[in-house]
Amino acid sequence: MRSILYATDLTEQSIPALRYAYDLSISLGTDLVVFHSHEIPPIRLSVKRPIKQLEYHLIAEQKEIVKSYCIKHLGEEIDLDKLRIVVVCGDSVLDGIIGLSKELSPDLVLIGRKGKHTERGMFAGDIGQGLLKRLSCPIMIVPGNIEAAPIRTILYATDFEEADIAAVESLAPIAKQVNAKIHFIHVTTEEQYAKSNQMEWFKEMLAKRIDYKNLEFKVVFSEKIEEKLKEYSERINADMIALLYREEKGFFQNLFNKSLVIKLDDQIGIPLMSFSK
Template sequence: MKTILYATDCTRHATPALRYAYKLSEKLNARLIVLSVYDLPPVLVSTIRAPKHRSRMAADEHMMVLHNYCSRYLKDRMSADIVLDVVESPSISDGILKRCHALQPDLFIMGMKDEHTLRGYFSGNIANAILAECPCPVIMVPNQLRYRKLRTLVYATDFEERDLQAIQKLVKMAAPYDAEILVVHIPTKEEYAGMEQMEWFKELLNQQVDYGNIRFNMIFADSIQEGLGAYVQDVRADLLAMLQRDSGRSFFSKLLHRDQVKIMESRSKIPIMSFNERCLQSSL
């Protein structure tokens, strides 16, 4: 992994996500880019300065705000490996996606929705747009989370070949920590071939993924969401990874639709890593 992009609204409540991004980049030996998206205030339109000059002044001001923010909350951990980036956009999601496509990071990190964030930074359509369009995997970090070493990563599977691609990417993050990857499936009451599917999936995974620290589990529960939530608590997971599925081919597919990823996000106290179709074609 070479580059991690983290977007922030520069509020105090977002600082745990900033520190998480920094610690992760340090362990993965990746360059960290800290991004802030801003919009030009309407009052600037009526000034006598040329538009190009106004834009440059606004960019300089926001860069100073971002620099002061990172210096304050990262303190002596600020280094040449951290790159600060600001972009002007009336749409936060458009600004973020623009930089994601331009910078081609291996991983994008954002904080989860919080009532303290200005403008609801990653709520509603903003998060949905990023989850759907981001060209790399996305990690959503609870704003009150304290970084801890990754020991146990849970990947929720529906035994699709695309899951193999996502797990290959997850291994790139697990390997530097020597973390265990727990691949879990939660069958519905109508699903009778779960064990056979798991054996088929395990065989494919062993052929395509070179990582020895992977275990498989099947959890039976009345509700998939409740079962998955209870499982990540029982194993004390440090991260939950999901593949976005837009089809309704199974009940489990509905759980991992990007709208349901947002539901899991709202209930989760650990980071959630989301893979979409676009990022599966890139290298992590």
């Protein structure tokens, strides 16, 4: 991995996500791009300077504000050579993140889970879903109370599909870098599972396509996906849940809807990394 793009609104509630993003970048040996979208205030007609000139000075001012925010909450010892600050002026946070992602091609985009304090729908919810639909890189959404901690255990919720294997090809280098174990869990009904031999096929394909052996596989019979993910993540003390974003209706498609994000935040409370199908 080369870089992580983290989007912030500079609020107090975003401090844990900033610290998590920075610690993750250190663990993975990547650069961290801290992005902030600043909404331009109404400009009085009496202002004589050109709009572009005003925007240039406003961005420079905001960059200093973001830099001070990072130093204050990450500490004076942070490596500024590994941290890049990008500010854009605009009303759409989603468009700003997507535009910068296309320019920089980050390996991971990290955002904070939306909380009641956000005013522009900045994180998770529609933004998370919009990023998943329009970006090809993995998206990580972290809860507002996240604590920086090493990633040692990753829970991957799988349907044993070909697309899952492609996602794991992106996940495996991250796990390898931090020496984390990947637990694959497939939640299904006994009737559905009896008709397939997908897990053995999946394990064989993974062995051929990824160079990582710290893996474990588990099939759980239930119709309550959220409940079983919560139970199993707690059982193995997972530091992160990873999964493949699916367009079809169901749990995975609804994962980033506002109501379910809040529900998962209450129930699970660990980062969610999603890969585009």
